[in-house]
Amino acid sequence: MRNFVWGFIIGLILIPVAAAVYFGGGFAPAAVNDPPFPLEQLVAGTALHAKISRNAPKRELSSFTTPNIVDGADVYRHHCVGCHGLPDMQRNRPEPKMYPPPPQLFTPDGYVTDDPVGVTFWKVKNGIRMTGMPSFQNVLTDQQRWDVAALLATADKLPPEALQTLKQPLFPPPPPSSAKPTAPSGAKPKVHHPAS
Ligand code: HEC
Structure with a gap:
């Protein structure tokens, strides 16, 4: 019994001291390149899954056209390519890194085609806390969130029209100008300084 009490008291002191040294002493991972925390994925993942399975709305993929x-x-x-990439995208220059890294949603490693559409809808609406995944609550309408969730649910068998839309450049080159060179429309008017 005495041993148990001593063990209990020492545990009560040692655990907080160890935690203080770990976090306060700069041993805990804080940089993007640090290895994950012990149990980090489990703790973060469990909380996220519990929350989503309670709150995600339900809708059949077959209800989308x-x-x-x-x-x-x-x-x-417009909103996701920079982090999540495109089908057949070659990233041939060094990219800034994030932890956790954004999954490449059009590669077999990153597909969310097994997730119910409502789960992806929830993630787009609410974001994922303590990751770089933003909440698009104030940016997209419900309809837009459902549409992008349906796109990701079919990422492994996209209709050709969707693939074509994905691959359109965001900033298309300007249409060829007519023969005579004219001043670009955004050019500043010339300022005439009065002769001094
Ligand atoms: C600034 C970068 C960034 C942008 C922009 C972004 N995301 Fe994310 N997203 C992330 C990161 C990082 C994660 C990984 C979170 C994690 O590991 O839990 C993520 C996770 C996800 C997931 C969950 C993937 C999985 O495997 O469960 C989905 C779905 C998703 N994003 C969809 C989108 C959509 C749709 C958009 C655009 C409307 C978008 N994201 C924009 C960074 C981003």
Whole structure:
């Protein structure tokens, strides 16, 4: 009994001291390149899954039409490409890193095609805390969030129209100008300084 009490008291002191040294002493991971925390993925993942399975709305993938998925591709191209990439995208220069890294949603390693559409809808609406995944609550409408969720749910068998939309450049080159060179429309008017 005495041993148990001593063990209890020492545990009560040692655990907080060890935690203080670990966190306060700069041993805990804080940089993007640090290895994950012991149990980090488990703790963060469990909380996220519990929350999502309670709150995600339910909707059948079959209720979306091809035009919905094409609209989703347009949303994706404007808001998601930079982090989540495109089909067959070659990243051939060094990229800034994030931890956790954003999954490449059009590669077999990153597909969320097994997730219910409502789960992806929830993630797009609410974001994922303590990761770089933003909440698009104030940026997209419910319809746009459903459309992009439906796009990602079909990422492994995209209709060709959606693929085409995804691949359109965000900033298309200006149309060829007519023969005579004219001043670009945004050019500043010339300022005439009065002769001094
Ligand atoms: C600034 C970068 C960034 C942008 C922009 C971004 N995301 Fe994310 N997203 C992330 C990161 C980082 C994660 C990984 C979170 C994690 O590991 O839990 C993520 C996770 C996700 C997931 C969950 C993937 C999985 O495997 O469960 C989905 C779905 C998703 N994002 C969809 C989108 C959509 C759709 C958009 C655009 C409307 C978008 N994201 C924009 C960074 C971003």
